[in-house]
Amino acid sequence: GDSVTQMEGPVTLSEEAFLTINCTYTATGYPSLFWYVQYPGEGLQLLLKATKADDKGSNKGFEATYRKETTSFHLEKGSVQVSDSAVYFCALSEGGSWGKLQFGAGTQVVVTP
Amino acid sequence: DTAVSQTPKYLVTQMGNDKSIKCEQNLGHDTMYWYKQDSKKFLKIMFSYNNKELIINETVPNRFSPKSPDKAHLNLHINSLELGDSAVYFCASSRASLDSPLHFGNGTRLTVT
Numbered sequence: 489g490d491s492v493t494q495m496e497g498p499v500t501l502s503e504e505a506f507l508t509i510n511c512t513y514t515a516t517g518y519p520s521l522f523w524y525v526q527y528p529g530e531g532l533q534l535l536l537k538a539t540k541a542d543d544k545g546s547n548k549g550f551e552a553t554y555r556k557e558t559t560s561f562h563l564e565k566g567s568v569q570v571s572d573s574a575v576y577f578c579a580l581s582e583g584g585s586w587g588k589l590q591f592g593a594g595t596q597v598v599v600t601p
Numbered sequence: 602d603t604a605v606s607q608t609p610k611y612l613v614t615q616m617g618n619d620k621s622i623k624c625e626q627n628l629g630h631d632t633m634y635w636y637k638q639d640s641k642k643f644l645k646i647m648f649s650y651n652n653k654e655l656i657i658n659e660t661v662p663n664r665f666s667p668k669s670p671d672k673a674h675l676n677l678h679i680n681s682l683e684l685g686d687s688a689v690y691f692c693a694s695s696r697a698s699l700d701s702p703l704h705f706g707n708g709t710r711l712t713v714t
Contacts, residue, residue: 520700531605531691531705532644539700575642581700588649588657589703594642 490515494578494592501568501599509563509595511552511578519580521545521554521561522589526575535563535576573599604628607692607706614682615714621678622709624692630704631697632656633675635667638689638708650675651697682713 494511501507513521520539524532536545541556552563561578578592607624614620626633634657635647649657650669664680679686689710693703 522702524703526642529707531693531707532703533705534702537700537702577644588646591644594644596642 490519490580490582490590492578492580492590492592494576494595496593497575497596499595499597501597503570503599503601504567505599507563507565507568507572507597509576509578509597511561511563511592513559513561513578513580515559515580515582517582519582521552522579522581523550523552523561523563524577524579524591526577526594528574532577568597568599570599570601573597605692605694605704605706607690607709609709610707611710611712613712613714616682616684618682619678619680620682620711621676622690622692622711623674623676624706625674626692626694626704627673628694628704630694631672632695633669633672634693634695634703635675635677636691636693636705638691640688644691648675648677679711682711684713687711687713 522537523535525535526532536547538545538554544553550565575594575596577594579589605626632651634649638644648667653669666678669675689708692706695701695703
């Protein structure tokens with residue numbers, strides 16, 4: 489079945505460093521891809537999404553490009569802040585079943601001052 | 602004006618008890634979900650309802666019974682609680698389309714002792 493693999497954390501960075509979180513997927517069809525963020529004690533929030541190949545999702549300085557050839561959707565941010573400390577989840581939506589998101593295992597990001 | 606609200610936020614109970622978690626959304630969405638997040642942050646869908654009808658029912662013990670009295674509410678009742686049920690349970694809602702993002706509540710942390 490469909491699955492999502494993302495890099496293990498925790499990822500610890502200094503403020504203003506460059507962040508990359510790798511995400512690859514396997515899917516039989518053409519899924520939509522998402523990044524969600526979970527701040528401590530809160531539910532998940534949509535960070536960005538891409539619905540077809542070569543789409544780039546972006547929000548709050550984060551970007552991710554839907555790469556069909558490498559089945560990847562890596563998340564990047566050029567200069568992180570302490571407030572970006574959170575758990576980041578890559579997810580895909582399975583064809584024919586809306587809302588049934590397949591999540592990756594989550595990557596904890598810790599940004600230090 | 603919380604979009605997806607679930608209660609209680611924390612629930613501590615003993616094995617064998619029966620408990621319920623309530624969820625309400627004011628976004629006008631047709632579809633609601635229950636997700637379970639384990640201690641390693643792994644998220645897995647449990648149930649999904651669309652317009653009060655069950656559309657996703659993953660392999661979940663039948664001690665778990667969702668109930669949707671109307672499309673703005675989806676409650677989760679758990680019978681005969683077990684230690685392994687300890688987790689954070691998230692309610693979410695969305696429009697009924699493949700690339701519609703999920704809006705999550707802040708979670709209910711269930712601890713079974």
